[in-house]
Amino acid sequence: MPENAKRVFRGVIFDVYQWEQKGYDGNVKIFEKLQRPDTAVIIPVTQNGKIIIAKQEQPGKAPFVGLVGGRVDEGEDVLAAAQRELLEETGYEAKEWELFDAVEPVSKIDWTVHTFVAKGCKKVSEQNLDGAEKIEVLLVDFDTFVEKVLYGDLADIELKIRLLEAKLDPVKMEAFKKQLGV
């Protein structure tokens, strides 16, 4: 966000910022950009090498399959948010955490999606969901996971690119499996 940007609206999720900027023709225009809480996403792998994914329902949306994760709370560390979301949404805790990637999906939104690999996951409690979600935990093996991302119902565009690239290059596929410890 530019230094001279001013917050002109504060929403539940999205804050709107505006600032004046001189164009190449010398005219001044109002530019606009959004800010929203970052997202923590997890690829959890159990002690037995299964990958945990989630069949989710949210009010007013069609059910979908995805990775577990959620919004980073204000002042919360991103890794702490990932650990909290994994526990809340699945009841699992992990032995080992590693950052998988961090992307800014939309150029006009100040928003980073941090994806972690969580290894050695073990069930330690029940789910603890808020009223805005219903989540069914699914354990799948690596090949099923790849199928779901590439040709199935697990819609994750960054993961899809990584796995398509891995399909084209055995070295990348091995590296990916190694990252997941499977």
Place this chain on the structure above:
Amino acid sequence: MPENAKRVFRGVIFDVYQWEQKGYDGNVKIFEKLQRPDTAVIIPVTQNGKIIIAKQEQPGKAPFVGLVGGRVDEGEDVLAAAQRELLEETGYEAKEWELFDAVEPVSKIDWTVHTFVAKGCKKVSEQNLDGAEKIEVLLVDFDTFVEKVLYGDLADIELKIRLLEAKLDPVKMEAFKKQLGV
């Protein structure tokens, strides 16, 4: 956008909508979603089978290479917007237009990116840019285009997926080339 959503902020690009929604626990929460103008993106192919891409500069952003395109104006037809943007940004006009795909990149934004293939492109005028952009038109052959999307500086995530899938399946690659008429 849900029927009971109310616009709570009107921005230069983004409008913010909010509504009350009952969660699975019976509690009512405020939900939020954005609306912004749709985007028209073009894959223009010249009469000689070259693909037109654009090296762009915008104030306050690093230069980048991408497809030409821009925002659909209020009340403007999407195809008309694509034709206008192609002419403004490159000075080219096309003989034949075809919708390539239409995606909604962000679930919390009411926003569709429409991509068109424009075939038989011919230069008819100079560029006509507003002060918010500098665009250098580049003509590349199909193989260079694929290289740039997959391994180079042309950042377009949807196109990258399409081309990775095409790399894995010669039938898809042939279909893609046929769509572009190259």
